[in-house]
Amino acid sequence: MTDPIVLLDIKDRIATVTLNDPDRRNPITxxxxxxxxxDVFDQVQRNPDVSVMVLTGAGSAFCAGGDIKAMHNKTDQFGLPPLDVAESYINGIQRIPIALYNLDVPTIAAVNGAAVGAGCDLTMMCDMRIASEKAKFGEVFLNLGIIPGDAGSWFLIRRLGYQMAAELTFSARMIDAAEALDLDMVLEVVPHNDLMARARAKAAVIAAKPPRTVRTAKRLLRNAERMDLPDFLNTAAAYQALMHQTGDHHEALSAFLEKRQPTYSGK
Incomplete structure (x- = not known):
């Protein structure tokens, strides 16, 4: 039996999602x-027993991005007329940034190797990134005579600011894990063999928090990116009023006053 091309493991409120096409370096196309x-992101979103998701790649690469051979040979969607190619992006790869953006649980990219093109963008779509010392990042689209067609520019500007996003886009160069850390592309760089343990440890801190509050806090951060201050304050007030009524809020207060560890129910 062939293993699924995307693996999902859920344990201790942490969903670990692994891109599983290692022989081809986990391409998206x-x-x-x-x-x-x-499908896996939808499962994570709908599962109330998940509080955080870790995304990684099997084998030596995180994600090689698009299939260059298919582009060269004009196979799959790349051989279609221009309007149909545009539709294939809208109905295909562009659904990934929407799904990740709408995911209510925090996401951590555990970057185990090369994250190239759409693979680099995939890391930027996550809330946080932890890199193996073997990780490399490349916004390499211009080297292939194309542009980021997957919302990569939208995320890159928000993660790094316009100037750095512009430099990486226009140079289309690869950067190693150390430079990614200097640019604040990643939270930290760890020895390769420690990557998943470190990512899960980071995820475990989040998973220990009240589940519904975690998801609401993620929604609040998303709103902060696009709302002006008065509207955002109204939204924060509404969310906060709901949080004050949750059982986990009362459990957190009781545990604090009783000097014990809280036990959250997700209610």
């Missing part, structure tokens, strides 16, 4: 990776 990712 040229396989059924997109549909499989969307």
């Amino acid at each position: 040229g396989n059924n990776m997109i549909e499989a990712m969307l």
Whole structure:
């Protein structure tokens, strides 16, 4: 039996999602990776027992991005007329940034190796990134005579600011884990063999918090990116009023006053 192209493991409120096409360096196109990712992200979103998601790649690469051979040979969607190619992006890879953006649980990219093109963008779509010392990042689209068609520019500007996003886009150069850390692309760089343990440890801190409050805090951060201050304050007030009524809020207060560890129920 062939293993799924995207693996999902849920334990201790942490969903670990692994891109599982290692022989081809986990490309997003040229396989059924997109549909499989969307299905897994939907499972994570709908599962109340998940508080945080870790995304990584099997084998030596995180994600090689698009299938260059298919582009060269004009196979799959790349051989279609321009309007149909545009539709294939809208109905295909562009569904990934929407799914990740709408995911209510925090997301951590555990970057185990090369994250190239759409693979680099995939890391930027996550809330946080932890890199192996072997990780490399490349916004390399211009080297192939194309642009980021997957919302990568939208995320890159918000993660790094316009100037750095512009430099990485226009130079289309690869950067190593150390430079990624200097640019604040990643939270930290760890020895390769410690990557998943460190990512899960970071995820465990989040998973220990009240589940519904975690998801609401993620929604609040998303709103902060696009709302002006008066509207945002109204939204924060509404969310906060709901949080004050949760059982986990009362459990947190009781545990604090009783000097014990809280036990959260997600209610």
